[in-house]
Amino acid sequence: MARTIAEIQNEILIEKGKQSSLNGLTDSLSNSKTAIWKLWINIIATAIWVHEKVVEKNALISRPHTLNWYREQALNFHYGMSLDPDSINGMSLIWKDGSYQFDTTDLSEDEIEQAKIIKHCAVSEIDLGTVLKPKKEIEEIFSDYFHNKVGVVFIKVATVKEDKISRIDVPNELFAFKEYIAKIKDAGNQVYITSDQGDNLKLSLNVYIDPLTIYINPKDVEYYQLKSLSRDLNDEEQIKLAAYELALLEEPLDTRNGSLILEKEVFPILDAAKDNLKNIEFNGAFVKTYLVDAVQKATGVKIPILKKVETSWATNPSDDPESLTDVTNIEYFIPNAGYFDMDTLQVEVNYIPYTFYRDKQ
Structure with a gap:
């Protein structure tokens, strides 16, 4: 920003005071506001001010378009x-x-x-x-x-x-x-x-929870445990899982699973995952570790495990949100649209009671 005329005049006067050869300009006559040497200072200060304003404007006009x-x-x-x-x-x-x-x-x-x-x-x-x-x-x-x-x-x-x-x-x-x-x-x-429709995203998590804090219906525990296994199921386990999935057609999983026992409207794990996604800056990267860290801080969570991440581009609302690509092996990625569509977001959680402490008893 260009200096004012008064600021330039003051700097000239300060410099004048450093020059002993100019001490003669301080007698009563030359100290008048209309003294010739003061008028010259004003003229020079004005000229410098005009020059600085021109330079300032040229700098603004020539600003590089980054x-x-x-x-x-x-x-x-x-x-x-x-x-x-x-x-x-x-x-x-x-x-x-x-x-x-x-x-x-x-x-x-x-x-x-x-x-x-x-x-x-x-x-x-x-x-x-x-x-x-x-x-x-x-x-x-x-x-x-x-x-x-x-x-x-x-x-x-x-x-x-x-x-x-x-x-x-x-x-x-x-x-x-x-x-x-x-x-x-x-x-x-x-x-x-x-300007595209937000990308589709599906997250699958295994979360070990404190059963004293987070509600889980006992009848659903074994189903969640079977679904959480990362290895291939043996014949007996496959039969059990198939029987559970068949039974779910008649009696779905308890909708309260994953909520706080004292606040049944609050689902801390789902809320933590959604908040993490909402806080990603536009065109910022989804980072698996950051998501896990966010879920880890949720009330009642003992051990969060991000099991699977799937995503797909969506350039218009008619795109099939189910046509997802497995990107679990990628640590981070940027959504094509710059953000995720929160309306098509899917978060599947296998709630597993944390009971490891019993091994120490």
Whole structure:
């Protein structure tokens, strides 16, 4: 930020005081506000101030358009405002201080906030070095350059509906946003914009719980234990499991399983898993260890084991959420849409009473 004229004058006066040869400028006459040497200080200070303001403005105008710049512009998009600088009502996109800005002069704070439909945004690009391989022929490089979309800026965006991250599913909203980016982007840059349905996710856990804290119906314990086994079941176990699953058609598992004994509406394990997913930043990675850590802290949990993780892309609501891919062997991954669809989230928990302490008795 440029210094004020007074600040510049003060620094000149401080420097003058360090020069003994200028001590003669302190007599009664020259100490007047209209003394020639003081007028020259004012002129020089004003000239320096003008210079600093020009440099400051040039720095603002020449600000490099980084990936973060694209993100800031996306989050600042105002839906319903014209891209025509001659539009009426002062709601157009105008060129000001070296950048495009929305003129919101006649809008209230609430109206401005409602117009900003982009609530989450992530911007990335593919580096050329990621697709080049040693000893490749030069003619193959350019083919890879375009085929792998190197030089393309990828923008993922989402809005919020009913306190949940959601894709922008109104066609005109996304169309308007793309037009906005096309107008403000750097010349020659290719920009690829997406707003997809959240990815599907299914988690399977074995959780050893404190039976004095978390409710579990005794008739369901053996079923959970059989389901939790990671090894192949023997013939007797397979028969038992098949019998349980057949019986479940008539009498399902107790719906209270996994709830707190003293607060039957609270399911600490399910709540911990959902909170962990909700707290993942947009386009952030799902990390298996973090999920297990979150469940471990839940009330009544003794030993949480993440048995299986399955996921799939979902680009529209008609996609089959059951067509999942097993990604259990991957420690972390980023959802294609940038987030998970909490409405299609499946969390299956085998609740097993923690009774190991009996071995010590």
